[in-house]
Amino acid sequence: MLLERIYDHDLAQASYLIGCQAAGQAIVVDPRRDIQVYLDLAARNSMSITAVTETHIHADFLSGSRELAAATGATLSVSAEGGADWQYAFEAERLSDGDTITVGNLTLTALHTPGHTPEHLSYLVTDGAVTDQPGYLLSGDFVFSGDLGRPDLLDEAAGGVDTRYEGARQLYGSLRDVFLRLPDHLQVFPGHGAGSACGKALGSLPSTSVGYERLYSWWGPYLALGDEQGFIRELLDGQPDAPAYFGRMKHQNRQGPAVLGARGPLAEMDATTVAAGVEDGSLVLMDTRPVEAVHSGSVPRSLSLPNPGKAASHGAWAYDPERDSTPIVLLAADAEQAGDYWDHLIRVGLDRVVGYLPSIEGLPAVTPAVVSPAELASTDRVLLLDVRGRGEHAAGHIAGSRQLNAGRVLWNQDSLPREGTIVTYCQTGVRNSVASSALRRAGFTVTELDGSYAGWRRWQEGQGHDAGHSAAASGVA
The missing domain is CATH 3.60.15.10 (Ribonuclease Z/Hydroxyacylglutathione hydrolase-like)
Incomplete structure (x- = not known):
């Protein structure tokens, strides 16, 4: 046996x-x-x-x-x-x-x-x-x-x-x-x-x-x-x-999930074609680089998948094929890496992957808005959004924040403000990058907290504050 x-x-x-x-x-x-x-x-x-x-x-x-x-x-x-x-x-x-x-x-x-x-x-x-x-x-x-x-x-x-x-x-x-x-x-x-x-x-x-x-x-x-x-x-x-x-x-x-049948390797796409598709909304790029690289410059309305090992989970948070049929282009080094990402995505029904691109060079660029912990208190915002889980939020959060899991933000747009800036954070920044990219693509104005909750706690401690107390669910700032 x-x-x-x-x-x-x-x-x-x-x-x-x-x-x-x-x-x-x-x-x-x-x-x-x-x-x-x-x-x-x-x-x-x-x-x-x-x-x-x-x-x-x-x-x-x-x-x-x-x-x-x-x-x-x-x-x-x-x-x-x-x-x-x-x-x-x-x-x-x-x-x-x-x-x-x-x-x-x-x-x-x-x-x-x-x-x-x-x-x-x-x-x-x-x-x-x-x-x-x-x-x-x-x-x-x-x-x-x-x-x-x-x-x-x-x-x-x-x-x-x-x-x-x-x-x-x-x-x-x-x-x-x-x-x-x-x-x-x-x-x-x-x-x-x-x-x-x-x-x-x-x-x-x-x-x-x-x-x-x-x-x-x-x-x-x-x-x-x-x-x-x-x-x-x-x-x-x-x-x-x-x-x-x-x-x-x-x-x-x-x-009964659709039967895909044999899948050949994904083709490398031309940067000019992808750039045009990104501009007119007929393609969406999934940016697979780390959070730091995305913060240095990404592609407008791209979706961030900064953890290759979680491409299925994070992809399903950021892209809903029941509402969105836009073909997906993957940022990948080569056809083998693109195929691996594609394998992950079809595990959650993200089937419309049409090709890959090895670099964002030649594509329109944008720098996502990021705010440091020191600047957070003075940042003009309509909502501070904690995209961690309920248990994490209950164990300690930034005063005044609202909890909404990153895997739910795309499905709760009606509860979020369309006017003004939403500042978002998770624990270290990875889930936040996924959630904020999905919200930006949906038309929200989003600023990410640099370093997220862990970075904010380190800054609090550096200021001589009792981070454990000031981050508590009691809401003390």
Whole structure:
């Protein structure tokens, strides 16, 4: 038996290729949309991908299940659970609790584990060449290393109203009636790691076990005492902001993401063509340089993606393909780097990438407005906007600031002032660069706080102020 974890650090998302060497067959669970990694892995192990499945209707990335099934001819299976409102809208085999998928000597048994979502399935994996008992659990967004899948995303991102309470009750039931009835030795492989917005305290470990979580998880004592209400309160308290694009992912994954097919390398574009497109608004440039380089000069209405490892996350914050169909040009050194960025972007449905440019030389230039911490108090502004998460803002912020997560600014334009200057900040400046570029492109007048909150705190300390006190949520300046 072969079990390989394919991890996307951008979205903190894990997919799995599980293969039977004797039969030369493999199944992929929860694949991402750039599928070459699975094709290469199967080929290296002399296997054919004969089955594809997923644990649930994802909200944080666009599923590659249809893409991979179309490329390989594999049988695609999805959940039949969750009721009428949670049925997939595309053609695929349907799995209910207890149904199985066979791949050579391997058997995957579906377990209905609702809570994170109503239709959620986990998969027991049995290696029939060794035993008739399962040894592994692919838990998807049910149980993570050290945490659980949050049950409030349907409210936060998909338009639900108070579904979090029923989801939390379902999650409690799934733990009690399914997870804790499994043997302690069972190895658990979750769908996400630290950094994912699908939970509030995910660990970095790639796997755990039923026994370890039973003994050491935060939720174990609540289950041991039968304290459902205490469990629900603890589970729902302090969940992080969910990016607004999660709602689009949920809808597209239910309907079925478009199948892209084979993608050739991106072509290098002519600077004159891009300059003309930027001027008339028929192209948008995604500037992938660091924040400092962008502050030295960028392209009008370009979108800032200053962290290459977070191109998917940040790209989905700054560009909404449901409202915007402008073709994208990537700032990249060469076709290989451009292809890597493109792979990240299609994971969140930013498909309209038409080429790349190695330099902004020859393009119209603009210098984004930046204000130093020393100048902040005297800067004329209508709003000081903190684009960090709720928890960060609550732990300490600049007096008078309003919190609005960077992953939500594009979807909350009606709540922001169109007249006057908005001064924005995050923790160090990276998220701020993404959010401010999106707001500028949307027509807002934005000035970024140089160094963001960390820079402001250093300046306060340099002035002899008690930065911890003056930055506190009490609002002391």
